[in-house]
Amino acid sequence: MSIRLALFIILTLDALLLIFQISELSISYNEALLLSGDFSFLQVLIKTSFYFFGQNDFALRLPMIILHILSAILVYKISEKYLKINRNRVWLLLVFIFLPGVMSAGIIVNEAGFILFALLLFVYLYKKISYPHMYILLILYMLLDGSFVYLFISLAMFAIYSKNRAFFILNILLIIGSLYIYGIDMHGSPRGYFLESLGIYAAIFTPIIFIYLFYVLYRRYLTKDIDMLWFIATVTLAISLTLSFRQRIEIEYFAPFVILALFLVAQTFEHSYRVRLNIFRKNYKLMFLISLILLFVNSSVVFFNKYLYLIVEEPKKHFSYNMHVAKELSVELKKRDIYCVNTSTKMAKRLEFYGVTKCNSYILQENYLGESTQDNVTISYKNVVVYSANVTKINTN
Structure with missing residues (x-):
């Protein structure tokens, strides 16, 4: 099988799996807020999709899937x-696609998928376009999203290391500009979020890959085998873990920067494997096989997450619960000719996306699971009730 055919098959299956997943999800409260919140580039992308395909789940998630596929192509090119x-390079692409964090970014509407694509685009163009054009790209990034401040900090440190004064000055100005526009959230007192942050990183990458990634970054520091990617991944990882001593951080916005270390991980692994005789390669083969199995298991859990309701005692503790229920609930309400309700703020925001607006004609009040009334509306997955609410009509006469 040719490499091009293999790539086409991998990317096609990847896109189809993500498209299949669209029907399994409802819009989350954070996604609904993004659509009606402050202006952002991602908001423009989603609303452009709505313009062409209408306001529905497919149009909501299509831009993220496209960014995901483009990111995968860039990974192969950069490799x-x-x-x-x-x-x-094909194996690296597979690892990238099946990373839980990457897979989530390919379907969930938040800045993580866009940031990952933008970072990969920057790395790909870094050696291909001149510095003046690179400066324009970085300035554009500063205007698009505040999360790129970690890129500018990393590049400023890389500029010091490479003794590039102009590049250093540019990134310092970009840091100042970004902080002026978006500010930075620094609050809280020391709490136990450091270990929690490490655990989330391990979940995003899988434990074996994250441990090996950490080892590669440290080893390259000792051997002085460091480049721009090393600075971006290491500096951002260090910043996120340092901040986690004082506050709970949203690691999904730091993870795209750390994901860039995958290229260094793959390079180190390939070199370590090739310099050894066949008899000494067994441990490397075993580690790679276990990593692939864990990736496959994790991706299966993501794609077939509704089956977890069969074993989760409290449905709200399901990791995807916040992206379930709303769509099915809107369908059940419409079956009863109910197109507006008064309910909790979060659920009201989600239902609004599906055409159930806010009013005082009906009250939708969530019940404890197992509680039954005549006007109950229940949502079940795999024959397990995950949501129950009571709908009451208000007599305004």
Whole structure:
């Protein structure tokens, strides 16, 4: 099988799996807020999709899927610099696609998927376009999203290391500009979020890959085998873990920067594997096989997450609960000719996306699971009730 055919099959299956997942999800409260909140580039993308395809789940998630596929293509292109064997580049692409964090970014509407694509685009263009054009790209990033401040900090430190004064001055100005526009959230007192942050990173990458990633970054520091990608991944990882001593951070916005270390991980792994005789390669083969199995298991859990309701005692503790229920609830309400309700703020915001607006004609009040009334509306997955609410009509006469 040719490399191009393999890539086409991988990317096609990846896109189809994500498209299939659209029907399994409802809009979350955070996604609904993004659509009606402050202006952002991602908001423009989603609303452009609505313009062409209407306001529905497919149009909501299509831009994220497109960004995900484009990111995968960029990963393969960038890997040319780091991996010598084409087959290994395909393996790297598979690892990237099946990372739980990457998979989530490919379907959930938040800045993580956009930031990851933008970072990969920057890395890809870094050696291909001149510095003046690169400066324009970085300025554009500053205007698009405040999360890129971590990129500018990393590049400023890389500029010091590479003794590039102009590049250093640019990134310092970008840092100041970004902080002026978006500010920075620094609050709280020391709490136990450091270990929690490490645990989330391990979940995003899977434990084995994250431990090996950490090892590669540290090893390259000792051997002085560091480049721009090392600075971006290491500095951002250090900032996120440092901030986690004082506050709970949203690691999904830091993770795209750390994901760039995958190229260094793959390069180190390939080199370590090739310099050993066949008899000494068994441990590397075993580690890679276990990593792939864990990735496959984690991705299966993501794609078939509704089956977890069969074993989760409290449905609200399901990791995807916040992206369930709303769509099915709107369908049940419309079956009763109810197109507006008074309910909790979060659910009202979600139902509004599906055409159930806010009014005082009906009250939708969530019940404890197992509580039954005549006007109950229940939502079940795999024959397990995950949501129950009482709908009451208000007599305004």
